[in-house]
Amino acid sequence: VLSALALSVCSATAWATTVGFAQVGSESGWRTQFSESVKAEAAKRGIELKFADAQQKQENQIKAVRSFIAQRVDAILLAPVVETGWMPVLREAKRARIPVIILDRNVALNDDSLYVTRIASDFTEEGRIAARWLMQQSKGQCSIIELQGTVGATAAIDRAKGFNEVLAQYPDAKIVRSQTAEFTRAKGKEVMESLLKAENGGKGICALWAHNDEMALGAIQAIKEAGLAPGKDMWVVSVDGVPDYFKAMADGDANATVELNPHLGGPAFDVVGKVLDGDKAIPKLIRTTGGLFTQDTAAAEYEKRRLN
Numbered sequence: 001v002l003s004a005l006a007l008s009v010c011s012a013t014a015w016a017t018t019v020g021f022a023q024v025g026s027e028s029g030w031r032t033q034f035s036e037s038v039k040a041e042a043a044k045r046g047i048e049l050k051f052a053d054a055q056q057k058q059e060n061q062i063k064a065v066r067s068f069i070a071q072r073v074d075a076i077l078l079a080p081v082v083e084t085g086w087m088p089v090l091r092e093a094k095r096a097r098i099p100v101i102i103l104d105r106n107v108a109l110n111d112d113s114l115y116v117t118r119i120a121s122d123f124t125e126e127g128r129i130a131a132r133w134l135m136q137q138s139k140g141q142c143s144i145i146e147l148q149g150t151v152g153a154t155a156a157i158d159r160a161k162g163f164n165e166v167l168a169q170y171p172d173a174k175i176v177r178s179q180t181a182e183f184t185r186a187k188g189k190e191v192m193e194s195l196l197k198a199e200n201g202g203k204g205i206c207a208l209w210a211h212n213d214e215m216a217l218g219a220i221q222a223i224k225e226a227g228l229a230p231g232k233d234m235w236v237v238s239v240d241g242v243p244d245y246f247k248a249m250a251d252g253d254a255n256a257t258v259e260l261n262p263h264l265g266g267p268a269f270d271v272v273g274k275v276l277d278g279d280k281a282i283p284k285l286i287r288t289t290g291g292l293f294t295q296d297t298a299a300a301e302y303e304k305r306r307l308n
């Protein structure tokens with residue numbers, strides 16, 4: 001009996017997995033859903049999660065990763081704020097033999113042995129989808145205000161790239177103002193206010209293209225306060241598909257969004273399990289996908305999503 005007890009205590013310890021998660025922050029509804037997905041999935045699988053919110057600052061994330069290494073976690077999940085500057089700390093993780101899994105935005109490295117895999121959507125394609133939709137609606141004639149995401153973040157770089165790639169085929173469509181609003185609702189409102197002022201109150205503007213729903217939701221307020229009707233006087237298109245934005249579409253204040261899957265917890269811990277089991281055949285990129293949503297299905301989609 002004693003030895004059976006000792007054995008079970010022993011194996012319980014051997015099985016407990018500790019994972020550190022260095023998250024960007026809580027700048028958007030999408031990000032919050034993503035954090036919740038990781039927390040819920042860890043709890044479900046009996047994994048001990050150390051969660052660090054970097055408040056959109058890379059220096060905080062680097063500190064978090066260093067502290068995970070010092071605590072000798074079994075694996076690290078990193079959702080990086082920006083692409084550059086990760087080499088030193090990822091080398092430290094490798095030296096400590098702690099596998100790192102990149103979630104969402106990318107890291108710029110010239111040594112891909114520093115991470116196991118990246119689980120992410122194709123941000124360039126999201127930009128293309130948004131632009132194709134807008135060019136169809138506006139018949140290729142459109143003066144656009146762009147609200148960019150965080151400077152240096154893959155989601156901002158690639159969404160702009162994809163959007164501009166499509167726009168380049170339409171000589172009568174152009175981005176007349178573009179500025180970062182850091183992926184937040186408050187900044188989205190503030191920046192949109194100033195861009196509308198700079199554009200004669202927004203009268204000649206055909207569309208708002210925002211790199212995420214959160215900024216679009218802030219900008220919608222600014223458009224209203226400028227005396228225009230968002231979704232009617234001005235097309236509003238963005239990315240993420242958060243419940244609040246479905247509500248805005250159902251209310252007629254926004255027109256379209258490209259959905260981004262926030263449920264990264266399951267796939268992330270699947271990879272953690274595989275890598276700790278010694279699986280060497282994990283692909284370097286695991287894609288999540290999403291599609292375009294518009295006003296016609298918004299009310300029903302909102303009902304489905306608001307409780308999740």
Ligand code: GYE
Nearest residue numbers: 028030031105155183212
């Ligand atoms: O679209 C936005 C956010 O990195 C793709 O980050 C992500 C973006 C997402 O906070 O809402």
